[in-house]
Amino acid sequence: MNTTRRDFLKLGLAASTALVPLPALAQGAGPRAVVVGGGFAGATCARALRHADPRITVTLVEANPTFTACPFSNAVIVGLRELSAQQFTYDRVTADGITLTRGMATAVDPHARTVTLADGTRLGYDRLVLAPGIDIRWGAVSGYDEAAAAQMPHAWQAGEQTLLLRRQLEAMDDGGLVVISAPANPFRCPPGPYERASLIAHYLKTKKPKSKLLVLDAKDTFSKQRLFQAAWAELYPGLLEWVPLSKGGNVTSVEPATRTLVTDFGRHKANVANVIPPQRAGRIADAAGVADRTGWCPIDPVTFESKLQPRIHVIGDAAIAGAMPKSAFAANSQAKTCAAAVAQLLTGGTPSTPKLINTCYSLVAPDYGISVAGVYQPSANGQLADVPGAGGVSPQDAPRATRAAEAVLAEAWFRTITTEVFG
Amino acid sequence: MRHALVVAIGIVSIATAAVASAEPPAGAASCSGCHPSSARVSSPVPRLTGMDQAAIVKAMQDFRSGQRAGTVMDRIAKGFTDDEIQAIAAWYATQK
Numbered sequence: 381m382n383t384t385r386r387d388f389l390k391l392g393l394a395a396s397t398a399l400v401p402l403p404a405l406a407q408g409a410g411p412r413a414v415v416v417g418g419g420f421a422g423a424t425c426a427r428a429l430r431h432a433d434p435r436i437t438v439t440l441v442e443a444n445p446t447f448t449a450c451p452f453s454n455a456v457i458v459g460l461r462e463l464s465a466q467q468f469t470y471d472r473v474t475a476d477g478i479t480l481t482r483g484m485a486t487a488v489d490p491h492a493r494t495v496t497l498a499d500g501t502r503l504g505y506d507r508l509v510l511a512p513g514i515d516i517r518w519g520a521v522s523g524y525d526e527a528a529a530a531q532m533p534h535a536w537q538a539g540e541q542t543l544l545l546r547r548q549l550e551a552m553d554d555g556g557l558v559v560i561s562a563p564a565n566p567f568r569c570p571p572g573p574y575e576r577a578s579l580i581a582h583y584l585k586t587k588k589p590k591s592k593l594l595v596l597d598a599k600d601t602f603s604k605q606r607l608f609q610a611a612w613a614e615l616y617p618g619l620l621e622w623v624p625l626s627k628g629g630n631v632t633s634v635e636p637a638t639r640t641l642v643t644d645f646g647r648h649k650a651n652v653a654n655v656i657p658p659q660r661a662g663r664i665a666d667a668a669g670v671a672d673r674t675g676w677c678p679i680d681p682v683t684f685e686s687k688l689q690p691r692i693h694v695i696g697d698a699a700i701a702g703a704m705p706k707s708a709f710a711a712n713s714q715a716k717t718c719a720a721a722v723a724q725l726l727t728g729g730t731p732s733t734p735k736l737i738n739t740c741y742s743l744v745a746p747d748y749g750i751s752v753a754g755v756y757q758p759s760a761n762g763q764l765a766d767v768p769g770a771g772g773v774s775p776q777d778a779p780r781a782t783r784a785a786e787a788v789l790a791e792a793w794f795r796t797i798t799t800e801v802f803g
Numbered sequence: 804m805r806h807a808l809v810v811a812i813g814i815v816s817i818a819t820a821a822v823a824s825a826e827p828p829a830g831a832a833s834c835s836g837c838h839p840s841s842a843r844v845s846s847p848v849p850r851l852t853g854m855d856q857a858a859i860v861k862a863m864q865d866f867r868s869g870q871r872a873g874t875v876m877d878r879i880a881k882g883f884t885d886d887e888i889q890a891i892a893a894w895y896a897t898q899k
Contacts, residue, residue, distance in 0.1 A: 737833035755882025770882030
């Protein structure tokens with residue numbers, strides 16, 4: 381940038397602050413927004429904030445140089461896709477004029493309005509957006525700690541864990557037993573364990589047909605249940621068995637050395653064990669005082685501002701978003717809503733009442749997709765509630781052509797949303 | 804210098820006006836989860852950016868009434884009123 385252009389931009393900034401009063405303004409700079417977490421929620425929010433009002437200084441705090449997306453990582457586990465197709469850099473995000481600060485946020489001082497990173501760096505903010513995703517509740521299933529995850533991968537944060545589960549499946553002899561344990565609600569990606577079970581069943585059916593897959597569930601009902609179960613009966617009869625809570629599905633402890641999962645009703649020794657453990661909001665939520673006793677973060681449904689700390693907003697999987705599920709689509713939708721509200725709050729405006737959407741596709745087989753959709757609005761009791769009469773799942777009796785079309789739409793969705801967030 | 808300042812103020816005023824009118828109406832921001840904002844994305848789902856306002860309104864009303872079959876749009880359209888559909892369509896029609 382040459383001197384003339386830089387001076388011009390400075391003048392532009394000075395002029396803009398003179399024209400519109402900015403209540404949050406400090407010493408001539410634009411209002412400061414800090415976003416913690418560069419996933420679907422955080423990266424979307426950072427970009428939407430810049431787009432909503434370029435006077436806002438946006439800093440994105442993220443520990444990793446690349447983002448690895450969870451949606452479609454079940455296809456990576458069974459070799460239908462490579463992990464590189466899940467990975468995105470922040471080059472286009474920073475090109476929007478967002479400052480990317482590489483580091484782990486470890487503390488928040490809501491009174492001084494600062495975020496502290498692991499290396500001691502302190503960032504001041506006028507509004508803070510936390511998008512930390514999930515953390516695993518280590519030890520919630522007795523014996524399941526970080527060392528156990530090296531034997532019995534969770535693969536619920538995409539990356540090395542995804543590849544570990546894939547290698548274990550590839551190394552398993554035909555005739556082996558694969559066991560998946562699914563947690564109680566709430567958790568990231570409600571249909572995810574059942575999509576994973578479906579695709580692993582597809583892998584076994586085509587590559588290791590003498591094998592069995594057991595899903596041990598801490599629940600009696602799950603997302604898109606009737607659609608999944610009808611497809612399983614059609615595609616994977618005798619191969620995939622789902623054991624609900626009421627039939628002894630709840631896994632209470634694991635023994636990693638022998639890959640054994642223990643329930644109240646018995647013991648299951650697996651050749652490959654995928655433990656999808658209970659979860660909570662990413663650690664920084666606790667440190668900032670925005671997580672409640674459930675481990676998740678209550679928020680205002682118009683602004684996504686924390687109900688526990690002022691000027692801190694929480695979006696994505698970490699938030700308690702009422703009827704909205706913990707999905708990438710929901711995170712993206714919430715992030716844009718939150719950014720519009722934060723931009724208004726930083727420039728003296730009033731946030732408007734939002735409407736949000738969620739659409740989640742699941743693959744039951746590579747050419748067999750099903751979906752759930754919902755439309756949401758703030759309710760009288762301060763939650764995000766379903767708009768009555770809208771939303772729902774794919775028709776139970778749809779022809780295979782519709783299932784194939786939804787599989788194509790699922791992939792198109794992934795390309796579209798990742799391009800919007802990272803492209 | 805004075806000339807530059809006048810130019811800068813002019814540009815910023817326009818930018819501010821654009822910002823003020825650019826906030827998407829309720830629901831509109833969520834559409835780009837599936838409807839590509841970028842022309843570089845290959846998708847069977849149409850871009851809404853710059854689409855004819857009446858065409859968006861008709862599609863939404865037909866999905867909502869069931870006159871047009873959809874995979875998910877039939878379920879999503881039922882969550883929007885006529886006024887909301889008009890506002891969303893008007894906003895997308897002016898986006899570039």
